[in-house]
Amino acid sequence: MAELIKTITDKSLFEKIFYKFFFKNNVFLKTKNGDLKIEFFGYTDGMAALKIPFLKNMYESCIIFTRNESYTIYANLKLVEKQEDDSYIFVPLKFQIISAMRREDRKIVDIGGQGKNIIYITNVISDFIIQNSLAMDSKKVDHVKEIVRFDLEKQFKQVRIFFCNEGMTDIRMKYFYENKTPYLIGDINRGESVKDLGFFNYYINNIYGKDYQLINRKNLVSEVSVP
Numbered sequence: 001m002a003e004l005i006k007t008i009t010d011k012s013l014f015e016k017i018f019y020k021f022f023f024k025n026n027v028f029l030k031t032k033n034g035d036l037k038i039e040f041f042g043y044t045d046g047m048a049a050l051k052i053p054f055l056k057n058m059y060e061s062c063i064i065f066t067r068n069e070s071y072t073i074y075a076n077l078k079l080v081e082k083q084e085d086d087s088y089i090f091v092p093l094k095f096q097i098i099s100a101m102r103r104e105d106r107k108i109v110d111i112g113g114q115g116k117n118i119i120y121i122t123n124v125i126s127d128f129i130i131q132n133s134l135a136m137d138s139k140k141v142d143h144v145k146e147i148v149r150f151d152l153e154k155q156f157k158q159v160r161i162f163f164c165n166e167g168m169t170d171i172r173m174k175y176f177y178e179n180k181t182p183y184l185i186g187d188i189n190r191g192e193s194v195k196d197l198g199f200f201n202y203y204i205n206n207i208y209g210k211d212y213q214l215i216n217r218k219n220l221v222s223e224v225s226v227p
Contacts, residue, residue: 008095011046017095018043021073022066030063031055038064046091048077053086062090072098158220171210176227185223 008017018040028035029052041049052058058079065074074097077090145161152159162170185203186194194200208223 004099006097008097009093011092014046014092014095015043017073018048018075018092021068021071022064022075025066025068027064027066030065031059040064041087043092047080048075048090048092050088050090051086052088058082058088061093070099074098171207172225175207176225180227182224182226187221188223189221 008014022040023042025040027038027040027050029038029050030036036052036054038053039051041051043049050064060079062077062079063074064077065072067073073095075095076093078093080089080091082088141163145163148161149159152161160170160172162173164173183199183203185200185208188204188208
């Protein structure tokens with residue numbers, strides 16, 4: 001079956017297309033860093049409203065798309081204005097509905113490890129995509145935090161949970177972006193007893209010393225942090 005492309009520029013059909021394919025579905029914006037998950041709010045008076053997180057400078061013209069079992073639907077949009085809470089207003093210019101069969105051959109991989117078919121997959125998900133996915137599912141993220149916090153507070157007096165989509169305001173998140181190794185500080189008042197004095201000094205000066213919420217609680221003398 002050949003690839004089928006249908007281009008639609010009839011504005012009288014735009015509302016029907018938006019609500020049939022984009023409303024309450026997974027919608028993505030094409031960017032230079034990958035496909036960014038966004039949210040379609042609605043379409044009225046010839047303009048579409050979208051929620052687009054993380055973009056400091058929105059493109060004047062852009063392409064969004066969504067998929068179902070049979071089609072990929074692209075919308076070419078022109079920016080009108082940015083509103084509050086990462087909301088943007090666009091004028092749709094045209095749609096393209098593409099239907100195509102799989103072009104690649106399917107391969108059977110020997111899961112048991114007896115054959116020679118081995119597949120290596122890398123860079124499937126970027127940090128940018130992970131941050132976007134977390135930001136778009138904030139209710140699920142909050143639910144995960146509650147569960148993790150409930151379990152940790154059974155063993156620790158103070159617990160802090162920070163997700164990468166919350167930005168670089170947390171000094172430990174900054175550290176773990178460059179260093180993926182967890183650390184344990186047994187006693188901040190006994191630096192002479194630690195094995196790695198260099199890291200201990202770094203922790204005191206750059207993490208503990210800059211966390212004013214923590215240093216004001218003098219009863220806390222140890223810390224374990226895990227990325």
